[in-house]
Amino acid sequence: MWYYVDPQSGVPIYVQLKEQIKKAIATGLLTEGEQMPSVRELALQLTINPNTVSKAYQELERERILQTARGLGSFVAKRRKGNEQEQKIALDKALEKLMIEAYQLSVDADTLHNGFIDKLAAWKDRLVKGAKNNDPGNRT
């Protein structure tokens, strides 16, 4: 099991857990439809309270990332495309945040650009497929 939380980090445990689960899903460690460990089992492994795990699961369900049912368990939901407009706004916000971060870090435009290209290449297969544009092998 790849989860790890630090109660002393200042970041709420359930938030840490949410982030790790999101990442696990995005990277493919967890697949659509897969059953998550039970709240008790995961709580036992992380030495935390089942309610803390439950809170993480609940919030992830509100975000449509998990699907849970009493007596059955929690499962990884299918990725679903949200509103076009909301998607655009959320993406813009994320990019804005990235730029602010880059500014604070004194990262120059070229370094940022190169870093992005590399990272995108690594993630290309994980991201959802677009309209049709499938043109590999073009690297500047």
Added chain:
Amino acid sequence: MWYYVDPQSGVPIYVQLKEQIKKAIATGLLTEGEQMPSVRELALQLTINPNTVSKAYQELERERILQTARGLGSFVAKRRKGNEQEQKIALDKALEKLMIEAYQLSVDADTLHNGFIDKLAAWKDRLVKGAKNNDPGNRT
């Protein structure tokens, strides 16, 4: 004054304030060396407690984003380049986060790439210069 905080948002006021100040600096609304409003003045305008503003200022000083001195006030610090290795790690982390976000949003690679390019173009002049270090900051 462009600051705005919402006590009901769930996010601590001092955190909201920190984010807005960071953004203001990154976008150029606040310039290096500029004096920040006093804790009392800003507290009065936002209808919050001076201690809350002070806490935001203090944390920003710890992050080397502000410089404050008793009797003088708080000022926007000069952007300084951190450790090369830390910079790289932080940037990679930020990019990783962006990818996870894009995955959750079901944004395809092309849309993400185009969005990034556009955003980068808008921010190019704000980001630090790479090879040649030109610094035309002698107006005023």
Added chain:
DNA sequence: TACACTGTACTATATCACTAATACACCTTT
């Protein structure tokens, strides 16, 4: 010096977030 500004420290208080312990509700299998 006296004064007016700056940030800071110190209580005290109220509220809320976070976590934990316990008990409850639901589903499947025997």
Added chain:
DNA sequence: AAAGGTGTATTAGTGATATAGTACAGTGTA
């Protein structure tokens, strides 16, 4: 029905957050 798994509600304790009020400390200026 019983048992053993699932998630969830309830309650309570602890700490973070925000407020208010007061006092202190440093700087610049009249």
